[in-house]
Amino acid sequence: MLHLFRMLLLAVHCLLASVLSLLLTLARPFHPDNSRLCARLYAWPALCLLGIRVEARLDSLPTPEQSCVIVANHQSNFDLFVLGRIVPERTVSIGKQSLKWIPFFGQAYWLAGNVLVDRGNPRSAKRALKITQQTLRQRTTSIWIFPEGTRxxxxxxxxxxxxxxxxxxxxxxxxxxxxxxxxxGRLQLDRWRSGRVSIQALPAIPTQGMGSQDLSALMEECRAQMQACIQRLDRRLEANSG
Structure with missing residues (x-):
């Protein structure tokens, strides 16, 4: 019963957060900090409603004066709430073109300055890649991406x-x-305290001087670091719950 009640409240919250986000982004369209503020609108109330406790170590996240590419593991739709809590200033994300057609949410997502990509259209994907590269070079704005490409x-x-x-x-x-x-798959939404989630930002991996020949090694290094870190976080949570 508690699970169902939470889902109903969450649906109402998401609708309200989408409307508020749309109003915010209409007031200052494509502002580079819109995405962070909208993410907070979704995240904080949702985490309270769901009974999820988030612990975060974020020393390595960029300052507003720095540009970087942030990569995170993508687990479920709840990432909007879990990770929305920690989106840094002046950070936008890359999402599917189809998001644009979700009432209120999609329009706010676009007006927040996030980049929409039609993955089935190579020309559109290349254009989006060019736009994001220009953003990284010319403005103190970071890009948030889920490198797995799916949940x-x-x-x-x-x-x-x-x-x-x-x-x-x-x-x-x-x-x-x-x-x-x-x-x-581990949260127990039928309990008041449904579970804990731990987040850690790892030290930045520099790319200066790299070329296409370094791409595979860079991907492997990043994935190995993330895999080891996720395993450490899981072991720590299990030990603390025992």
Missing amino acids: SLGRGLQPFKKGAFQMAINAGVPIVPVCVSSYA
Whole structure:
């Protein structure tokens, strides 16, 4: 019963947060800090409603004066709430073109300055890649990407796609991995305290001087670091709950 009640409240909250986000972004369209503020509107109330406690170590996240590519593991739709809590200033994300058609949410997402990509259209994807690279080079704005390209749904860290890493190399900006403990399928939403999630930002991986020949090694290094960190976070949570 508690699970169902939470889902109903969450649906109402998401509708209200979408409307408020749309009003905010209409007032200052494409402002580079819109995305962070909208993410907070969704995240804070939702985490309270769901009974999820988030612990975060974020020393490695960029300051507003720095540009970087932030990569994070993607587990479920709840990432909007779990990770929305920690989105840094002047950070935008890359999302599917289809998001634009979700009432209120999609329009706010676009007006927040996020980049929409039609993954089935190579020309559109290349254009979006060019726009994001220009953003990284010319403005103190960072890009948030899920390199797996899809939700893992509790299956562990999935193979990475190369787009985020190619973008970082071309723009000459560092990659900052953000690791989230395994929570998909583990939350107990029928309890008041449904679970804890731990987040850690790893030290930036520099890309200055790298070329396309370094792409595979860069992807492998980043994925290995994230995999090891996620395992550490999971072990720590299990030890603390015992």
